[in-house]
Amino acid sequence: MIEQSAATSLVAPPETQIGFIVRERDPLNLEWPFDQLDSFLTPNDQFYIRSHFTAPVLDRHDYKLTIGGAVERPFTISYEELLAMPSVTRPATLECAGNGRVFLSPQVKGAQWQLGAVSTAEWTGVSLTALLERAGINSEACEILFEAADTGKPKEEPIPPGETSYSRSLAADKAGDVIIAYAMNGEEIPIDHGFPLRAVVSGHYGMASVKWLTHIRVLTEPYKGYWQTSDYGYWEYDENNNPMRRALGQMAVKSAIARPRTRELIPAGSGYRVIGAAWGSNTHVVKVELTTDDGKTWQLVRFLDEPQYGVWRRWEFDWQVPQEKGTYMLRSRATDTEGNTQPEAHDKRFGSYVIHYTLGIEVVVR
Numbered sequence: 001m002i003e004q005s006a007a008t009s010l011v012a013p014p015e016t017q018i019g020f021i022v023r024e025r026d027p028l029n030l031e032w033p034f035d036q037l038d039s040f041l042t043p044n045d046q047f048y049i050r051s052h053f054t055a056p057v058l059d060r061h062d063y064k065l066t067i068g069g070a071v072e073r074p075f076t077i078s079y080e081e082l083l084a085m086p087s088v089t090r091p092a093t094l095e096c097a098g099n100g101r102v103f104l105s106p107q108v109k110g111a112q113w114q115l116g117a118v119s120t121a122e123w124t125g126v127s128l129t130a131l132l133e134r135a136g137i138n139s140e141a142c143e144i145l146f147e148a149a150d151t152g153k154p155k156e157e158p159i160p161p162g163e164t165s166y167s168r169s170l171a172a173d174k175a176g177d178v179i180i181a182y183a184m185n186g187e188e189i190p191i192d193h194g195f196p197l198r199a200v201v202s203g204h205y206g207m208a209s210v211k212w213l214t215h216i217r218v219l220t221e222p223y224k225g226y227w228q229t230s231d232y233g234y235w236e237y238d239e240n241n242n243p244m245r246r247a248l249g250q251m252a253v254k255s256a257i258a259r260p261r262t263r264e265l266i267p268a269g270s271g272y273r274v275i276g277a278a279w280g281s282n283t284h285v286v287k288v289e290l291t292t293d294d295g296k297t298w299q300l301v302r303f304l305d306e307p308q309y310g311v312w313r314r315w316e317f318d319w320q321v322p323q324e325k326g327t328y329m330l331r332s333r334a335t336d337t338e339g340n341t342q343p344e345a346h347d348k349r350f351g352s353y354v355i356h357y358t359l360g361i362e363v364v365v366r
Contacts, residue, residue: 019046023111027051027152028192031116037258037277040305040314041091042119044185049192050096050117052166053152056212063196065180069145069217072136079182079196082126088179089124090202093279093312097205097232097248100256100355108352109156115256115359118279120312123200125181128216132175137218143169144178145217146199146210160226168208168232169223169247170201177202177282177310180213203250203281203310205353207232234350250281253342254356255288255315255334260363268365272319276301278334279312287335290317294329294360295344301332321365330361 020030030049032042060079068074096117098110111117128144148166153159170178179200182189189195194211201208207227228247236246255278266272278285284307289298304314322328333342343357 020049021114021116023113027053028055029111031113032119034115034118034256034258035261037275037314040120041122041185044121044187044190044193047119047121047184047193048096048117050206051150051192052154053150055191056149056151057191058149058196058212060196065197065213065216067131067135067216067218070138070141070220071132071218072138074135077131082180082182082197085126085130087124088127089122089183090179091120091122091308091311092179092200092202093118093120093251093310094200094206094209095251095254095279097207097353098355100359101352103359104346104352104355110352115258117206118256118277118312121184122186123179123181124183124186125179125197125200128175128178128180128199131180131216132218135218137172138220140220141172141218142221143219143223144172144175145169145215145219145223146213147215147217148210149212149214154226154231156231158230160230164226166210166227167223167225168210168227169219169225170204170208172218174201177204180216205232205248205251207248232353234353236349248350248353251279251310252354252356253280253283253285253334253336253340254278255285255332255342256359257290257330257332257361260330260361262361262363264363266321266363266365268321268325269323270321272321274301274317274319274330275314276316276332277312277314278332280310280334280336280340282309283336283338283340284309284311285313285334285336288313288315288332289335290330290332292319292328292330295331298333325366326364328363328365330363331358333358 023029063079099117102112197213198211257276259275301315301317
């Protein structure tokens with residue numbers, strides 16, 4: 001049963017923001033303290049919030065989703081009709097593509113996320129495939145475009161003239177990875193997470209999971225919109241070494257240490273339970289290693305969760321803290337089913353995005 005809220009508002013009620021780290025108030029951008037990682041699913045009132053513009057207020061009774069573009073039978077469907085369709089439920093981890101940006105040196109522009117712009121929820125909705133089958137997708141389709149109701153003027157250069165709506169496209173062959181979700185952890189999706197509908201794209205960075213969804217368009221040519229090229233893009237080079245702008249997509253394999261916290265004081269000679277999580281894209285993480293001596297030696301951790309594609313696995317490690325007092329550097333590194341392992345340094349082609357190198361957590365033993 002999906003629990004429905006009695007009313008909606010422009011931002012989450014103040015009581016639901018307790019404990020968040022504020023990265024921006026207008027629009028609302030909040031991260032949760034990653035050192036509070038305990039449960040597999042992130043409660044709705046702790047799930048990080050990433051907004052590009054002020055959250056729009058959409059009425060469930062007037063709401064319509066339009067499916068069109070290169071289809072044989074374009075149609076519009078109401079919120080209630082979507083609720084009546086066969087549903088699917090599955091977990092998915094969403095991570096902001098700029099998560100960890102505060103650790104880049106020199107400092108870069110953008111929200112200074114630490115580690116908490118990542119969360120996992122169980123999403124319920126209608127499969128995108130079911131909607132596309134009803135519409136009759138054109139055989140020449142190459143991408144699916146998701147268009148949202150939020151509108152405004154971007155803050156990062158280059159800034160387009162006038163206002164723009166948020167929109168992102170996805171390769172058509174990835175449609176099976178998408179849920180058009182109306183529920184989050186068994187409850188109606190909160191407004192700051194996209195009420196009444198959002199796309200949830202498993203294995204992709206959070207910008208692909210478009211909130212406040214109003215239109216789904218099937219395209220026969222690659223989408224070149226602002227949020228696909230100017231922002232949320234990276235540089236790639238062709239065979240002639242010419243730089244080309246590409247759209248960010250799947251999450252890179254990554255692990256992060258939740259506890260101990262940076263500069264945490266730990267008694268010498270004690271036992272300490274190191275806690276973290278690892279995730280990736282349409283593969284799953286098969287191995288996480290931990291070093292407590294800044295890379296001199298690595299040891300395997302124990303997983304707390306079963307492997308699932310596009311979903312994090314929490315892990316733990318029992319560290320016998322040395323008797324020798326001083327500063328120690330802990331790092332973790334993950335490897336996925338395809339053999340991809342976290343790098344030791346940031347790939348500058350990605351600018352202020354895709355920060356998945358092995359970050360060090362410095363602790364003080366005394």
